[in-house]
Structure formats: structure tokens, C-alpha cells
Amino acid sequence: MKPLLLPLALGLALAAVPAQARTWGSLEFSECELAQAGSGATVRAECATLEVPENPDQPDGRRITLKIAMAASRAAEPRPDPVIFFAGGPGQAATESWANIAAGFARILEKRHVIFVDQRGTGGSNRLACAMPEDFAADSEVADVQVRMARDCLAGFADTDVAMYTTSVAVRDIEAVRQAIGAPQLNLYGGSYGTRVAQEYARRFPQAVRSIILDGVVPAELALGSEHAVNLEAALKGILARCAQQTGCTEAFGDPYATLYTLRDRARAQPLPVSVRDPLSHRPRDLRLDEAAVVTIARLFAYAPETAALLPLLLDEAAKGRPESLVAQASLVFDSLAGQINHGMQLSVICAEDAHRLGDRADDAALILGNSIVGVTANQCAVWPKGPVSPDFNAPLRTDIPVLLLSGEFDPVTPPRYGEQVLAHLGKARHLVGPGQGHILLNRGCTPRLAAEFVEGLDPAALETACLDALRPLPFFLDYNGAAP
CATH class of the missing domain: 3.40.50.1820 (Alpha/Beta hydrolase fold, catalytic domain)
Known part of the structure; x- marks a missing residue:
């Protein structure tokens, strides 16, 4: 230059x-x-x-x-x-x-x-x-896994x-x-x-x-995280409601919003093992269709029009017994996001600035995201030092x-x-x-x-x-x- x-x-x-x-x-x-x-x-x-x-x-x-x-x-x-x-x-x-x-x-x-x-x-x-524990994605709702991750992370910054x-x-x-x-x-x-x-x-x-x-x-x-569930729900309703306005969409997928909840409930009750080719390496990879995979796709694919355009198709395929694409995409997005976020810095910010103002909200429990973010934050911030806030x-x-x-x-x-x-x-x-x-x-x-x-x-x-x-x-x-x- x-x-x-x-x-x-x-x-x-x-x-x-x-x-x-x-x-x-x-x-x-x-x-x-x-x-x-x-x-x-x-x-x-x-x-x-x-x-x-x-x-x-x-x-x-x-x-x-x-x-x-x-x-x-x-x-x-x-x-x-x-x-x-x-x-x-x-x-x-x-x-x-x-x-x-x-x-x-x-x-x-x-x-x-x-x-x-x-x-x-x-x-x-x-x-x-x-470092992300191998069991974090699969068991991210288990409190001891979350706390162990925070403690191990903190120990690395002596x-x-x-x-x-x-x-x-x-x-x-x-x-x-x-x-x-x-x-x-x-x-x-x-x-x-x-x-x-x-x-x-x-x-x-x-x-x-x-x-x-x-x-x-x-x-x-x-407070960061306090309204993630209701905000995601409103966005998903608005995005998926457009299916009824697009020629051929309802005929192909019915009501994608209803399918999302049907799939979430089914995956929560009985997670299914899924074998896929890794989207990046193309090597065999054993994953599973569980609630976390459904929530990951619903949440992160709603961020941009390009990925939101795939939601009805991925949900419908999974609901009809072909979950490979949804699970592979959920894994790809999760791995990519984990590589972009410096979780220790994130905890230093949220634990000092937001965690003390968070709490479970009864109305959020049944929503796609539920109170999961609030729970993870509370568990990890219990062991993370709190810094100065103006x-x-x-x-x-x-x-x-x-x-x-x-x-x-x-x-x-x-x-x-x-x-x-x-x-x-x-x-x-x-x-x-x-x-x-x-x-x-x-x-x-x-x-x-x-x-x-x-x-x-x-x-x-x-x-x-x-x-x-x-x-x-x-x-x-x-x-x-x-x-x-």
C-alpha cells in the first residue's frame, strides 16, 4: 500500500x-x-x-x-x-x-x-x-459439566x-x-x-x-441473555410464517413452526444417534439428533436470511426420519461458533455485568430456547471472578x-x-x-x-x-x- x-x-x-x-x-x-x-x-x-x-x-x-x-x-x-x-x-x-x-x-x-x-x-x-469439553455439547444442561468447564478454563489463566x-x-x-x-x-x-x-x-x-x-x-x-428466548421466539414466528405466503412452501412443509416444536419434543424424549460425513473433513462422524441440535439450528440459522431460507427444509427432513443434514449443520455451526468466541473473556464480561440480574422466567420455559442460557450463565459465573463495572x-x-x-x-x-x-x-x-x-x-x-x-x-x-x-x-x-x- x-x-x-x-x-x-x-x-x-x-x-x-x-x-x-x-x-x-x-x-x-x-x-x-x-x-x-x-x-x-x-x-x-x-x-x-x-x-x-x-x-x-x-x-x-x-x-x-x-x-x-x-x-x-x-x-x-x-x-x-x-x-x-x-x-x-x-x-x-x-x-x-x-x-x-x-x-x-x-x-x-x-x-x-x-x-x-x-x-x-x-x-x-x-x-x-x-477448551470445550467433549461432553459439553451433548450434556450442556448438566450443571457439573458447565462448572467444570469454567473451573478448568480459569485454572489455565493462573x-x-x-x-x-x-x-x-x-x-x-x-x-x-x-x-x-x-x-x-x-x-x-x-x-x-x-x-x-x-x-x-x-x-x-x-x-x-x-x-x-x-x-x-x-x-x-x-442484561445479556435475559430476553434471548422471547426474542428468538418472535423472530422464528415471523420468519416461518412466511412459508404460508410462498408458493409451494405449505404444500411441501405444512407448518414449519409446528414442525419445529414436534421435532424438539421428539428429540428431547428420545435422542437418536446419527452417522454423518463431517461437513469439513468428510470423515465419518457419530453425532445425534437431540434437543441441542434442534435448538442450535433454530437459533443460529435465524441470524441471517441465507440460513433462515433453509429452516423449513431441514426441519421437515429431520421430522420425516432424515436428520443427517440438520445434525451435520448443527455440528458445523456449533464448532465454528466455539472457534470464534473466546469464552473466558465472555465470562469476564457477563459474570460482572449481567449474571446478577438474570433469573429463570416461567414464561420462557416452554419456548425453544427455554432458560438454558440463564442456567449456563448462573452455573459458570458462580466460580468466575467479577471485575469492575462503571x-x-x-x-x-x-x-x-x-x-x-x-x-x-x-x-x-x-x-x-x-x-x-x-x-x-x-x-x-x-x-x-x-x-x-x-x-x-x-x-x-x-x-x-x-x-x-x-x-x-x-x-x-x-x-x-x-x-x-x-x-x-x-x-x-x-x-x-x-x-x-
């Missing part, structure tokens, strides 16, 4: 040095290639590191290294205020998530650099990853103060990065849990924030900083009503909902252009958003060749 030059007076110049090493403020970047965990996707970037105290209140104590990456703008003179990307999870690494979201930033990169920092505990920033990996601590790292590169302000983009990070950073360092994009919005008041952490963000909120109509985890909840406390903001879409909107349709126009103009009300009306859910697959013509 060519050196990028900025006015020196802005303190954000990228030195004209060879492409293999360039400086930005006090950081030295060199070319690197970032891979997405669990896939073959890669993207070129420039990477640097920054040392910070593990405990910011003990600057002379143990230090950890943050991994920082940059996607350089194509502009001859990029704007002095870069966009920073906060990944989701909690537990995903920004540098490992970048390949999947990079296309959504294409228009932003025309005028600004995008930086992404592996949040402490993820990726290259002192990763807190836990030199790490895992309590220092909460959101409130992590945003202090982001401010250290901003100061290191010399940026006058940052434009924030957060996806899913990343919206919590963005709101906390804006609350702690408002003078450092120029604009905010919240995509898949998490209200500050929300006193006003759960207070709504109130600001006049320009904010653009993005939601998908059928988002199974952060529904549009969350966006409306956060919008109510903002002074200069707008909430856009993508018709037929799921979790994370930035990559969809004209959203990349709208996001870039917002960051440049800081006027959410001026955005021409009629182009979003062209978004639609994908038609359901009627067989493995796709939808009917």
Missing part, C-alpha cells in the same frame, strides 16, 4: 515510509493478513501492537499487549478522524471478524481509515480462550487477572489507542455486543467521539453526538424494539430497519452507502433511505436445489 499523508497539524500523519512499515502517531504498522476463525476468508491489513496495564489503576503492574489493525483509506488525504470497529460476542476478536464485515465499510474507506482493536481477552490481545476484562476496563484501552495514534476524535461502529462497547466508550469519553453507528442494538439497561453502566446513553441505529426486521437476538429503546434517549439520531433482514445490517443493500454518508455529513435526518425498501427475505428452499422458479 502507498503511504497515506495527512496534515501534520492534525497530529495524525502517516509517515511516508516503505509499505512494510508505517507510523501512525506513536504506533508502527506493518502489513499483515487477517483470517476469519473457522473459515478460509482472509483480508490484507496493517497491524500494530500497544502495551497497556492489565489493571489500568496499577500502571506499574502486569502489562498486556493489544493487537491493533488498520484498513487504510484509499483517499490521498484521509479525514483525521478514523472509524473504529467494535466486534460482537462478547468474545469475538475484531481482527478475526473483520473479513466477514469488511465489505460494509467499503464506502467509508473512501475517505477514512478503519481501525479495529482486539478487545482485551480476544484474538491477539491476551486471548482468554477455553498469571492473568481475569476480573480486569470487563467492558468498562476495555474502553480505557480504546482511549489509549486513540491517544497513541493521535486522532482528535473517533467515529464508532459497534455490532451486537460491540454496541455496548460503543455506548460505554461514548459515556466515558464523550469528547473523543464524533459519531456513532449502533448495528444490532443492545440497550445499556439490558457505576452508571446500565443507564441509558444520553447524548447529542450524532447516532445512526441499524436493525434487522427478524433479528433473533437484538430486535428492532431495542433500537427504539435506545433512540428515545438520543438527541440527534435515527433508527433504520432492514425489511426481512436478521442480525447486523451493515453489509446489506445500500446500508454501506448510508453509513458512509452519515459518518461524513453527521445528519441522520438527511439520509435518503428509500433504497432499504428493496431488501427482502430470501425465499425458502423447497428442496436442496433452492426455491421454486
Whole structure:
């Protein structure tokens, strides 16, 4: 890449040095290639590191290294205020998530650099990853398995103060990065849990924030996991109800929503062994059709229109005695997700910020997801250290900083009503909902252009958003060749 030059007076110049090493403020970047965990996707970037105290209140104590990456703008003179990307999870690494979201930033990169920092505990920033016990997937509702996993994970971090990996601590790292590169302000983009990070950073360092994009919005008041069951249920009802509106779908599959519950009850009562070819290695693999497999498919395939389009077919095949495709897909998704989430960091966040506000909800017990997430969280957090959380952490963000909120109509985890909840406390903001879409909107349709126009103009009300009306859910697959013509 060519050196990028900025006015020196802005303190954000990228030195004209060879492409293999360039400086930005006090950081030295060199070319690197970032891979997405669990896939073959890669993207070129420039990477640097920054040392910070593990405990910011003990600057002379143990230090950890943050991994920082940059996607350089194509502009001859990029704007002095870069966009920073906060990944989701909690537990995903920004540098490992970048390949999947990079296309959504294409228009932003025309005028600004995008930086992404592996949040402490993820990726290259002192990763807190836990080995998944072989019996965890099959017996994930057994409390002693869950507790043993947390204890074993914690034992592997003897030199790490895992309590220092909460959101409130992590945003202090982001401010250290901003100061290191010399940026006058940052434009924030957060996806899913990343919206919590963005709101906390804006609350702690408002003078450092120029604009905010919240995509898949998490209200500050929300205890993560407390409404997963009802949110998933609403999304599944909306998604699967479309079968009755699609030619040939009802004839092929009847009522997919009813089939989902019939299959769940059958798998719960009598799990069935299933032999499949591993989707990646093609080697024989012994799995089983159990409740966990059904719930995994229902929950995670609802996240995106592309996978939601397969739900009626997979459920129908399994209900008719052909569960191989559903079980293989459930295994593939579970393994991929386990590789992307740094579970130790996730526990450090949730156990300090959310667990004490969670409890079983009677109305959720009969739903597809039930109270399983609440139960796992309570069991594992009973043995996990709790770190610092800001006193006003759960207070709504109130600001006049320009904010653009993005939601998908059928988002199974952060529904549009969350966006409306956060919008109510903002002074200069707008909430856009993508018709037929799921979790994370930035990559969809004209959203990349709208996001870039917002960051440049800081006027959410001026955005021409009629182009979003062209978004639609994908038609359901009627067989493995796709939808009917």
C-alpha cells in the first residue's frame, strides 16, 4: 500500500515510509493478513501492537499487549478522524471478524481509515480462550459439566487477572489507542455486543467521539441473555410464517413452526444417534439428533436470511426420519461458533455485568430456547471472578453526538424494539430497519452507502433511505436445489 499523508497539524500523519512499515502517531504498522476463525476468508491489513496495564489503576503492574489493525483509506488525504470497529460476542476478536464485515465499510474507506482493536481477552490481545469439553455439547444442561468447564478454563489463566476484562476496563484501552495514534476524535461502529462497547466508550469519553453507528442494538439497561428466548421466539414466528405466503412452501412443509416444536419434543424424549460425513473433513462422524441440535439450528440459522431460507427444509427432513443434514449443520455451526468466541473473556464480561440480574422466567420455559442460557450463565459465573463495572453502566446513553441505529426486521437476538429503546434517549439520531433482514445490517443493500454518508455529513435526518425498501427475505428452499422458479 502507498503511504497515506495527512496534515501534520492534525497530529495524525502517516509517515511516508516503505509499505512494510508505517507510523501512525506513536504506533508502527506493518502489513499483515487477517483470517476469519473457522473459515478460509482472509483480508490484507496493517497491524500494530500497544502495551497497556492489565489493571489500568496499577500502571506499574502486569502489562498486556493489544493487537491493533488498520484498513487504510484509499483517499490521498484521509479525514483525521478514523472509524473504529467494535466486534460482537462478547468474545469475538475484531481482527478475526473483520473479513466477514469488511465489505460494509467499503464506502467509508473512501475517505477514512478503519481501525479495529482486539478487545482485551480476544484474538491477539491476551486471548482468554477455553477448551470445550467433549461432553459439553451433548450434556450442556448438566450443571457439573458447565462448572467444570469454567473451573478448568480459569485454572489455565493462573498469571492473568481475569476480573480486569470487563467492558468498562476495555474502553480505557480504546482511549489509549486513540491517544497513541493521535486522532482528535473517533467515529464508532459497534455490532451486537460491540454496541455496548460503543455506548460505554461514548459515556466515558464523550469528547473523543464524533459519531456513532449502533448495528444490532443492545440497550445499556439490558442484561445479556435475559430476553434471548422471547426474542428468538418472535423472530422464528415471523420468519416461518412466511412459508404460508410462498408458493409451494405449505404444500411441501405444512407448518414449519409446528414442525419445529414436534421435532424438539421428539428429540428431547428420545435422542437418536446419527452417522454423518463431517461437513469439513468428510470423515465419518457419530453425532445425534437431540434437543441441542434442534435448538442450535433454530437459533443460529435465524441470524441471517441465507440460513433462515433453509429452516423449513431441514426441519421437515429431520421430522420425516432424515436428520443427517440438520445434525451435520448443527455440528458445523456449533464448532465454528466455539472457534470464534473466546469464552473466558465472555465470562469476564457477563459474570460482572449481567449474571446478577438474570433469573429463570416461567414464561420462557416452554419456548425453544427455554432458560438454558440463564442456567449456563448462573452455573459458570458462580466460580468466575467479577471485575469492575462503571457505576452508571446500565443507564441509558444520553447524548447529542450524532447516532445512526441499524436493525434487522427478524433479528433473533437484538430486535428492532431495542433500537427504539435506545433512540428515545438520543438527541440527534435515527433508527433504520432492514425489511426481512436478521442480525447486523451493515453489509446489506445500500446500508454501506448510508453509513458512509452519515459518518461524513453527521445528519441522520438527511439520509435518503428509500433504497432499504428493496431488501427482502430470501425465499425458502423447497428442496436442496433452492426455491421454486
